[in-house]
Amino acid sequence: MNNMPTGDSKAIITNQPGIHEKLNEVVEKHLSHPFKKPYQMHTEQAFNEVNQAVQAFLSENPQGEIILDACCGVGQSTRILAKKNPQALVIGVDKSAHRINRNVEGFEELEEQGNFHLVRADLNDFYRLVKAANWPVTKHYILYPNPWPKAKHLQRRWHGSAVFPQMTSIGQQLILRSNWRLYLEEFQQAAGLVNLRGNIEALPVDVKNALTPFEAKYQASQQVCYQLSLVR
Template sequence: MTDSRRVDSSQTGVHLKLEAIVRKHLSTQFERPIADHTRRAFDSIYNKLQHPKLIFDTGCGTGDSTIQLALRHPDAQVIGIDKSIARLSKHPIAEQQDKPKNYELVQAELIDFWRLAVDAKLQLWRHCFFYPNPWPKPGQLQRRWHASAVFPSILRLGGDIELRSNWRIYLEEFQYALRIAGRSSNIQELTQNGAQPISAFEKKYWHSGQRLWQLLADAPDAV
């Protein structure tokens, strides 16, 4: 197995502009038009989004992690979302008798799908972000989820948040943004200890000897 690339960035800590950007997004309305194909995708699985234990696997790629989540939480409904049909088309097809029934994969723009979910007043049980693109250059800050204009929608969806990355600064920034919004979280190093990797990415990172990190944030108290 080939080694996975490590994150290369000139950034050595939380971005100095992060707080101002997060506060701006929290106080303004994001009004980009919703893509038609995402609206159709949302409508096509709307009934399954009514499950009381709803998990979003954000940026699920080939859906490896979506299957793992469905197996680990058989009483939940897991929705894997990715914008790339090329990645989703590589979804591993398990033997029919072994394939969990409690997950769906959706091709959609994440930014739009989340906002549709918020408009529909959906509340997540858990929201998973496994190894998102770190956009490690300092000038790419607002491409990171916690510094994007859609961050308030992530918060409004509620639920426990789990984020994994091989770049600790990404988690530290996400934690900082959550703190600004009044939510607490914890960061810890992930250790394999015989556990099944959540995705092919995680497996490659472990085989490469990279340090992996996990952020966990409990769901906000119900109002």
């Protein structure tokens, strides 16, 4: 569907020998201290706009599904998920206006699908707004987030962030993918503290049908990509 990527992606290098020793301590701190940072105006405005579309969809489809595609980048995964789930409304969110507004070559026909929206927003705020609005999210995807592989950057990873309690309360199923297995192992351990359970599996190599450009590039570089699927 799209141009085949070149296999020039470098493997992740970390100074961590295993799961971060302070992971549980950091997660428990965030669980006991609610995240009360004021919302950024641009994210609150973007949420209000897309929430109108979500509420209109739910009004017409009371049993309709909402799928959240966090860190969606250029929105390739959002478009693919919309095509695979015509019964659902798929919301793709990324902090970069440049990525959100980029054309995705080879996916033009999916623009007519009509059951997805791309939103430029800060997920630290967007997650809290989704939680407050009680969207009926069935699947929540976090595909290839920035790994922040240095040990000192634990709190920049999603499972070490202050919004972790809210983000993990969204969706009946939470699905993460990464080419750094340790990231998923840490998230899996952190998720256990909020009663989410699941397994990590290696993904089959399928560059042509990769969900994201990063996934295609990693697989073309002979890197193994993994998926963590969590349920309550």
